[in-house]
Amino acid sequence: VLGVVAQMIEVPQAYERAVAAVLRDKLEYMVVADTATGVVAVDYLNQAQSGHGNFVPVRPKGEAQVSYQPDPNGPVWATVGEGVSPLMSCVTISSQYRQMIEALLGGVVLVPSLQVGLELWNGNTNPHTYVTPQGEMISALGVVSGGSGGVAEAALLERRREIRGLTQTIDRQEETVADLVQRRQTVKQRQHELEGELTQLEAEARTLGQE
Numbered sequence: 001v002l003g004v005v006a007q008m009i010e011v012p013q014a015y016e017r018a019v020a021a022v023l024r025d026k027l028e029y030m031v032v033a034d035t036a037t038g039v040v041a042v043d044y045l046n047q048a049q050s051g052h053g054n055f056v057p058v059r060p061k062g063e064a065q066v067s068y069q070p071d072p073n074g075p076v077w078a079t080v081g082e083g084v085s086p087l088m089s090c091v092t093i094s095s096q097y098r099q100m101i102e103a104l105l106g107g108v109v110l111v112p113s114l115q116v117g118l119e120l121w122n123g124n125t126n127p128h129t130y131v132t133p134q135g136e137m138i139s140a141l142g143v144v145s146g147g148s149g150g151v152a153e154a155a156l157l158e159r160r161r162e163i164r165g166l167t168q169t170i171d172r173q174e175e176t177v178a179d180l181v182q183r184r185q186t187v188k189q190r191q192h193e194l195e196g197e198l199t200q201l202e203a204e205a206r207t208l209g210q211e
Helices: 013-028 035-048 095-105 114-123 154-210
Strands: 030-032 055-057 108-110 129-131
Touching (some): 013 095, 013 108, 013 129
Parallel strands (some): 108 129
């Protein structure tokens, strides 16, 4: 097991609810090298009676969802305005896991509101899912999700973001400490050099005094 899906994707705070609304429990899917490894893992869970798990391969078989390609000549695009973009363009993914995340998010479009999403959904013959930054969503099938209370799974992405932030802070502090240690060593080395020069000057002065 290489980790869970939530670990393989970096999501800015502004898009956490949108990504969580689309992926939901998939955020906790365990990432494995291939499907055969997933089968072995499920066999182990059965034998050990250790519960249930979902395993997604790094490179899913078959083509990923079709990436969102808007038609600038279509009648809908003249009225939707700004704020429409592929959700994939809003996240950061390691190249190692890009194919997997593309399979999960490749056909999802970020829209500023459900009204814009509905307009695009009605005018687009290709199946796309439309999601707002607040986590409201119209699926490719036309299922609408939303309401007050937010998306529970967004808390998982929020914790991951906080951990990344703390890790970056620690890294910066360690770099600062390392720099201070290096500077201290340089100062001490210079101090030793000056002390040696002073000792030599004192010796020369005593010799001159004796003459």
